[in-house]
Amino acid sequence: MNAELVSSELDSEPSWSRPTLAEASDDLPSWWNHPPCRLAVGQASRSGEGAARAFGSVPGSVRRAREFVASVLGEWAAEDVSEDVRLIVSEFVGNSCRHAVPREGDPESVPVVVELRRLGERGGVLCMVTDSSGKAPVKVDAHHFAESGRGLGLVAAFSSEWGWNPLVGGGKVVWAVCGGEA
Numbered sequence: 382m383n384a385e386l387v388s389s390e391l392d393s394e395p396s397w398s399r400p401t402l403a404e405a406s407d408d409l410p411s412w413w414n415h416p417p418c419r420l421a422v423g424q425a426s427r428s429g430e431g432a433a434r435a436f437g438s439v440p441g442s443v444r445r446a447r448e449f450v451a452s453v454l455g456e457w458a459a460e461d462v463s464e465d466v467r468l469i470v471s472e473f474v475g476n477s478c479r480h481a482v483p484r485e486g487d488p489e490s491v492p493v494v495v496e497l498r499r500l501g502e503r504g505g506v507l508c509m510v511t512d513s514s515g516k517a518p519v520k521v522d523a524h525h526f527a528e529s530g531r532g533l534g535l536v537a538a539f540s541s542e543w544g545w546n547p548l549v550g551g552g553k554v555v556w557a558v559c560g561g562e563a
Contacts, residue, residue, distance in 0.1 A: 385410050386488070386531050388549050393397060393486060395425045396405055402404045403533070405407075412459070416432065419494075420433060420434070420435035420437050420492060420494050421435055421492060422436065422437045422490055422491075422492045423487065424432060428497060429442070430499045430501070431497060431498040431499070432453045432495035432496070432497050433450075433494055433495065433497070433510045434446075434494070434495055435492040435493070435494045435495075435530060436474065436477045436492070436493050436494075437489035437490065437492070438477060438481065438482040438488040438489070438491040438492070438493050438494065438512070439489055440475075440478055440553075442474055442493060443474045443475050446470050446471070446474045446495045447467045447470055448491075449495060450463070450466050450470050450497065451467060453497050454466060454506065457499065457506075458485050459506055459560070460507065462506050462559040462560040465539040465540065465559045465560075466497070466506055466508050466557075467560065468494055468511065468535060469508055469535075469539060469543075470508055470542060472533065473495075473510035473534050473536070473555050473557075474493055474495065474510055475532070476518060476532065476555070477493040477510060477512040477514075477555075478493065479492070480514065481512075481513060481514035481516070482514075484529050491513060491517065492510075492512075492513070492543055493510060493511070493512050494511045494512075495508070495509075496508075496509040497509075498509070500558065504560060504561030505541070505558055505559055505560035505561020506513055506558070506559050507556060507557075507558050507562075508540075508556065508559065509554050509555070510554070510555050510556075510559050511548060511552055511553065511554045511555075512552055512555075513545055513551065513554065514552065514553060514554060515551060515552060515553055516552070516553070517545055518533060518545055518555055519533075529535075529560055531540060539557075539559070540557035540559050540563070541556050541558050541559065541560075543555075543556060543557035543558070544556060547563045
């Protein structure tokens with residue numbers, strides 16, 4: 382445990398807090414509830430500052446999402462964060478395909494939306510993945526012989542900040558910021 386993060390007085394407020402998604406960039410208000418987050422499987426959306434694509438909730442979508450990220454970041458000349466964002470998207474999409482698919486229905490028709498946004502003056506790239514589950518991602522302390530459980534630790538290591546927010550109308554967005562000002 383990091384003693385710097387532990388209050389020395391039981392009644393005192395914590396001296397730090399994780400920034401919210403809205404605090405991550407002042408120039409993109411309410412961005413996680415705008416229409417690209419609600420794309421159907423196979424749909425895409427692009428603008429000068431963002432790109433989004435919806436994939437089915439199946440394992441093959443992880444590879445396709447990484448390819449989408451590499452393509453967009455190549456167009457934006459953001460190769461400096463490409464590997465980090467690809468790793469993070471792999472984790473987020475993999476978790477969505479594994480944990481956020483309803484028991485009923487065809488997983489191929491349940492969308493997982495990958496969205497990338499440029500962060501303007503702050504620099505860097507915001508990576509967001511939305512799915513239909515309102516359940517929070519859970520970071521676990523995986524045993525060194527465990528076959529899973531290290532993904533969100535990798536997300537924390539390869540991003541300057543990350544978190545999740547519930548979506549209006551259901552579901553959630555899991556996000557990470559890579560590059561730019563810390």
